[in-house]
Amino acid sequence: MDRLEIINVFKDYEGEPLLKGINFSVKSGETLCLLGRSGSGKSTLLRIIAGIETADSGEILWNGKSLTGIPTYRRNFGLMFQDYALFPHKNVAENVAFGLRMKGTPSSEISHLVLQALAQVNMSGFEERRVTDLSGGEQQRIALARALAPRPRLLMLDEPLAALDRALRMELQEELRDLLHKTGIPAIYVTHDQDEAMILGDEVAILAYGVIEQSGKPEEVHRLPKNRRVAEFLGMTNFIKGLVTSIEPLQVVTEFGLFQPGVCNRKTAKKGDRVTLLLKTTGAVQVKTNKQLNALSCRVADCTFRGDYYRLSVSVGEGDLMSFNSQESCPTGSKVNLHLPDSSVVCLDK
Amino acid sequence: MVRSSSSLNILTGIKQFVKKTGVLLWFLPLAFLAVFFLTPLINIFAVMFTHPGVINVRAILQPLWFTIWQAVISTLLTMMIGLPAAYVFSRFTFPGKLIFRLLTTLPFILPTVVVAAGFTALLGPRGLLNSALMQSLNLDNPPFLFMNTLGAILIAHVFYNTSVVIRVVGSALSQLDPRIEQAGQVLGATPVKVFREITIPLLRPSIWVAALMVFLFDFTSFGVILLLGGPKFSTLEVAIYTQTLSMLNLPMAGLLSLIQLFCTFGVTFLYSKINGKRTIPLMPRLKGEGIRVPVHIREKIIVRFVIIFLVLLLILPLGALAARSVTQTDIGTGTGSRFTLAYYRELFINRQDAFFYVPPAQAALNSLIYASVTVLISVTFGILVAYAQVRKRAVRRWLDPLIMLPLGTSAVTLGLGFLITFNRPPLDVKSFPLLIPLAHSLVALPFVVRTVQPTLASIPGSLREAAAVLGASPWRVWREVEAPIIGRAVIVGAIFSFTISLGEFGATSFLARPETPTLPLAIYRFLSQPGALNYGQAMAMATLLMLMCAISIGLLDKVQLVGQSEI
Numbered sequence: 026m027d028r029l030e031i032i033n034v035f036k037d038y039e040g041e042p043l044l045k046g047i048n049f050s051v052k053s054g055e056t057l058c059l060l061g062r063s064g065s066g067k068s069t070l071l072r073i074i075a076g077i078e079t080a081d082s083g084e085i086l087w088n089g090k091s092l093t094g095i096p097t098y099r100r101n102f103g104l105m106f107q108d109y110a111l112f113p114h115k116n117v118a119e120n121v122a123f124g125l126r127m128k129g130t131p132s133s134e135i136s137h138l139v140l141q142a143l144a145q146v147n148m149s150g151f152e153e154r155r156v157t158d159l160s161g162g163e164q165q166r167i168a169l170a171r172a173l174a175p176r177p178r179l180l181m182l183d184e185p186l187a188a189l190d191r192a193l194r195m196e197l198q199e200e201l202r203d204l205l206h207k208t209g210i211p212a213i214y215v216t217h218d219q220d221e222a223m224i225l226g227d228e229v230a231i232l233a234y235g236v237i238e239q240s241g242k243p244e245e246v247h248r249l250p251k252n253r254r255v256a257e258f259l260g261m262t263n264f265i266k267g268l269v270t271s272i273e274p275l276q277v278v279t280e281f282g283l284f285q286p287g288v289c290n291r292k293t294a295k296k297g298d299r300v301t302l303l304l305k306t307t308g309a310v311q312v313k314t315n316k317q318l319n320a321l322s323c324r325v326a327d328c329t330f331r332g333d334y335y336r337l338s339v340s341v342g343e344g345d346l347m348s349f350n351s352q353e354s355c356p357t358g359s360k361v362n363l364h365l366p367d368s369s370v371v372c373l374d375k
Numbered sequence: 376m377v378r379s380s381s382s383l384n385i386l387t388g389i390k391q392f393v394k395k396t397g398v399l400l401w402f403l404p405l406a407f408l409a410v411f412f413l414t415p416l417i418n419i420f421a422v423m424f425t426h427p428g429v430i431n432v433r434a435i436l437q438p439l440w441f442t443i444w445q446a447v448i449s450t451l452l453t454m455m456i457g458l459p460a461a462y463v464f465s466r467f468t469f470p471g472k473l474i475f476r477l478l479t480t481l482p483f484i485l486p487t488v489v490v491a492a493g494f495t496a497l498l499g500p501r502g503l504l505n506s507a508l509m510q511s512l513n514l515d516n517p518p519f520l521f522m523n524t525l526g527a528i529l530i531a532h533v534f535y536n537t538s539v540v541i542r543v544v545g546s547a548l549s550q551l552d553p554r555i556e557q558a559g560q561v562l563g564a565t566p567v568k569v570f571r572e573i574t575i576p577l578l579r580p581s582i583w584v585a586a587l588m589v590f591l592f593d594f595t596s597f598g599v600i601l602l603l604g605g606p607k608f609s610t611l612e613v614a615i616y617t618q619t620l621s622m623l624n625l626p627m628a629g630l631l632s633l634i635q636l637f638c639t640f641g642v643t644f645l646y647s648k649i650n651g652k653r654t655i656p657l658m659p660r661l662k663g664e665g666i667r668v669p670v671h672i673r674e675k676i677i678v679r680f681v682i683i684f685l686v687l688l689l690i691l692p693l694g695a696l697a698a699r700s701v702t703q704t705d706i707g708t709g710t711g712s713r714f715t716l717a718y719y720r721e722l723f724i725n726r727q728d729a730f731f732y733v734p735p736a737q738a739a740l741n742s743l744i745y746a747s748v749t750v751l752i753s754v755t756f757g758i759l760v761a762y763a764q765v766r767k768r769a770v771r772r773w774l775d776p777l778i779m780l781p782l783g784t785s786a787v788t789l790g791l792g793f794l795i796t797f798n799r800p801p802l803d804v805k806s807f808p809l810l811i812p813l814a815h816s817l818v819a820l821p822f823v824v825r826t827v828q829p830t831l832a833s834i835p836g837s838l839r840e841a842a843a844v845l846g847a848s849p850w851r852v853w854r855e856v857e858a859p860i861i862g863r864a865v866i867v868g869a870i871f872s873f874t875i876s877l878g879e880f881g882a883t884s885f886l887a888r889p890e891t892p893t894l895p896l897a898i899y900r901f902l903s904q905p906g907a908l909n910y911g912q913a914m915a916m917a918t919l920l921m922l923m924c925a926i927s928i929g930l931l932d933k934v935q936l937v938g939q940s941e942i
Contacts, residue, residue, distance in 0.1 A: 072557075075557075075561050076560075077557050077560065077561070096560075096565075097557070097560040097561055098560045098561075098562075098563050098564055098565050098566075098568075098569075099563075100561075101563065102561060103561065103562075104557075104558070104561040106554050106557075106558060108552075108554065110552065110554035110555045110557070110558040111555075111558075112555060112558070112559070112573060113555070113577070114573075114576045114577055123559070123562050123564070123572075124562035124563055127559075127562055127563035127564045127568065128563055171558075171562070172562075175562060175563065
């Protein structure tokens with residue numbers, strides 16, 4: 026069982042702090058999805074782990090031993106670059122063989138392993154092709170085969186699907202997930218796409234403002250975002266401010282009515298605490314009156330058909346726009362009362 | 376009825392031909408090339424049969440052999456210094472890098488006479504080094520012999536061409552996507568292996584291109600050999616010159632020219648073959664990405680080595696030149712050196728008793744006039760050619776190599792061709808002084824085309840269409856969209872051709888009359904005359920010429936272009 030630990034890593038970029046104390050770990054059989062906006066330092070973090078850049082402070086541990094001072098080429102980590110960085114002067118087979126040759130694998134074995142690696146990514150028969158003639162998706166697969174062929178102790182993937190179109194991305198997401206699980210190599214997968222992170226990650230870690238804001242199983246993070254920033258990052262948009270009026274059961278009064286959150290991420294909540302409620306989009310039903318718990322009176326600004334549900338865009342109170350998924354359609358401009366189940370009301374910190 | 380309709384047909388046919396081929400754009404430049412480049416070349420061939428003279432095989436083989444081996448050694452030396460320098464420039468920052476970078480552009484447009492004068496000022500018998508040694512050791516004769524040695528030739532060639540290597544290989548190196556090398560490291564390649572397996576193979580075409588370019592320059596070197604090598608060393612170029620002007624053996628000069636042409640075209644052909652192969656996708660780096668301060672001892676040593684070498688090679692001779700132009704050394708009297716502006720004052724005095732009665736100021740004025748006319752001709756034709764080539768791909772295929780031909784032709788060959796072609800009035804050198812700027816324009820035209828054309832081609836068609844859709848007439852589209860974009864490129868091309876003309880030596884030495892020399896010719900004459908005053912004036916003139924070139928470089932740096940390809 027291998028284990029990579031990142032401990033308190035700091036890094037400045039052009040005088041500005043970029044990483045401000047990063048901590049996380051990843052172990053064999055696990056894929057960690059590092060989710061962050063562009064410019065959040067995700068790629069830099071991977072480059073630090075690979076040894077291409079050095080952290081200003083902090084440590085990278087492999088099975089408890091520090092990697093400080095160990096050069097990139099002796100770490101035996103795999104890194105798949107965002108733009109693949111295939112060697113343009115070598116053909117497909119030579120690209121895939123490169124890492125094996127560097128390890129000193131006997132050449133008789135190399136050709137066999139190259140074929141195996143290409144088969145793994147469904148690219149058999151491409152050995153002699155020039156990498157510059159390949160399509161984006163094909164290049165992506167070759168880059169993956171090249172990274173996997175030398176059997177790295179750790180695999181890092183830097184937005185490997187970002188350059189591809191939507192359909193191909195969806196297809197490759199599934200393939201990648203299966204492949205990562207089959208190899209069992211601990212993997213760090215960097216992306217800015219929260220859906221991709223949810224699909225691929227056994228764990229997700231949200232990197233924002235230089236720190237890991239929250240990490241955990243995708244369902245957990247999605248069910249209970251730690252704060253408004255994380256929730257916004259995950260694409261959630263409905264927030265209202267309120268005041269705690271009762272603890273058992275937890276009830277919060279807001280300008281739109283009284284709510285009883287089914288989920289709370291505050292360790293302690295006292296009467297009189299100012300909190301933010303997150304209203305999730307799912308489970309909204311139309312009711313006759315808003316004079317009940319977890320109900321909102323609102324005006325429908327827009328209603329679009331989304332296949333399995335209707336997306337309601339509604340203005341609440343002073344015109345704050347919120348969106349909910351509903352099974353029933355309603356005419357634009359009409360007034361409706363929406364009721365949410367307890368589980369869709371989440372109590373966050375201020 | 377029938378007649379008029381057929382003549383109408385002919386008319387529309389011509390109109391269509393004009394429109395289809397863009398003949399209006401390329402006809403004039405083509406006629407210019409035919410009259411002033413191809414005709415002289417053909418005449419060089421013809422002269423072997425029409426003029427009396429003696430063909431001496433030994434007199435061919437000797438300069439040919441020397442030309443080749445001095446070019447090979449010069450190229451090797453240049454690569455030995457240029458490659459580490461290219462590496463340092465594209466990978467590291469160091470104090471004063473900006474100045475050094477600017478400095479490395481200097482040799483591109485520094486006339487040979489200036490460089491020769493610079494090395495003379497530093498290492499020649501009257502140079503700073505020998506003066507200092509003679510004064511401190513109390514010697515009667517200069518102890519350090521530099522002039523008229525092979526070493527002088529080689530050093531001057533390295534001076535000139537190190538910049539070529541830094542430019543060509545350095546730019547390829549800095550455009551190399553650093554992630555490709557990092558990918559190698561991640562896959563377990565040590566830095567040495569990364570260098571050997573990834574960096575070098577990706578750079579190989581650029582290295583070859585640089586080496587061939589340097590070889591070509593060394594092969595056709597004229598001024599350097601004539602001025603620094605002295606009578607002992609004769610390359611093909613020098614042999615053509617002496618056979619024409621001293622021996623008056625035109626058939627021999629013609630044959631030498633043809634051999635020269637054959638060799639240079641061969642190298643140029645090889646060059647364009649390899650240059651076309653440089654198709655490996657090099658991703659442009661973010662500005663400053665991958666450039667850092669040297670950390671390891673090894674890196675520090677190589678950076679220091681390159682800096683010291685560049686100072687010795689580039690700054691010292693030019694500094695010595697400027698210093699020597701304002702110092703007077705009285706060796707016999709033992710008073711040492713002192714500051715003087717006498718040489719500069721002399722430039723404006725018309726000494727009838729002097730052997731050459733043309734005052735240097737007059738030569739400078741000649742040079743400026745010729746350079747201005749050259750700019751006019753080459754920029755006009757350059758713009759026409761650029762438009763013709765961008766409009767029609769087919770035109771580009773045959774016109775471009777034709778335009779580039781003069782680059783592969785040595786200046787001396789060009790001069791010889793002019794001399795034997797235009798030797799009858801009205802088109803003779805005596806009554807038609809325009810011949811000099813015309814010859815300069817042939818050399819400058821490829822540079823103008825190479826500057827303007829990429830800029831013109833980089834204007835996306837959609838830009839013109841967008842302007843047209845927004846209601847701009849074709850004329851307005853040109854004025855509002857194209858002219859501002861190519862304007863800077865035209866300025867760069869103009870500065871290039873101005874400095875080329877200002878410093879041109881080889882062709883001019885055939886064409887200029889004794890009473891109307893250009894500045895480089897005047898420097899050459901003063902330099903080859905005995906006497907401290909002549910020497911001092913040569914230094915002063917060379918310093919002025921150097922300053923003019925420095926100003927040009929400053930201007931070029933100011934109007935930097937985007938997407939500029941190196942020539």
